[in-house]
Amino acid sequence: MNTIRAKGIHSDIEKLLTKEVERYFNKKNHQKLKIEVNTSSDGSNTLSQLDRFIAEERKCLKDEYDTLMA
Numbered sequence: 001m002n003t004i005r006a007k008g009i010h011s012d013i014e015k016l017l018t019k020e021v022e023r024y025f026n027k028k029n030h031q032k033l034k035i036e037v038n039t040s041s042d043g044s045n046t047l048s049q050l051d052r053f054i055a056e057e058r059k060c061l062k063d064e065y066d067t068l069m070a
Helices: 003-039 045-070
Strands: none
Touching: 003 045
């Protein structure tokens, strides 16, 4: 397999893995959201907390990904 073809496969795999990780975390965070809203008396406050949590998780994932790719 030549280098150009190998790089293309690497890029495709990277895109697929990134997409699947995003889908997993979106699904996981959606489930957490449903649980938190159902168990809280003040759903709006919980939603704000979850939004902050999701933003922090995404930042951590991006930082880890950037570190791995460096």
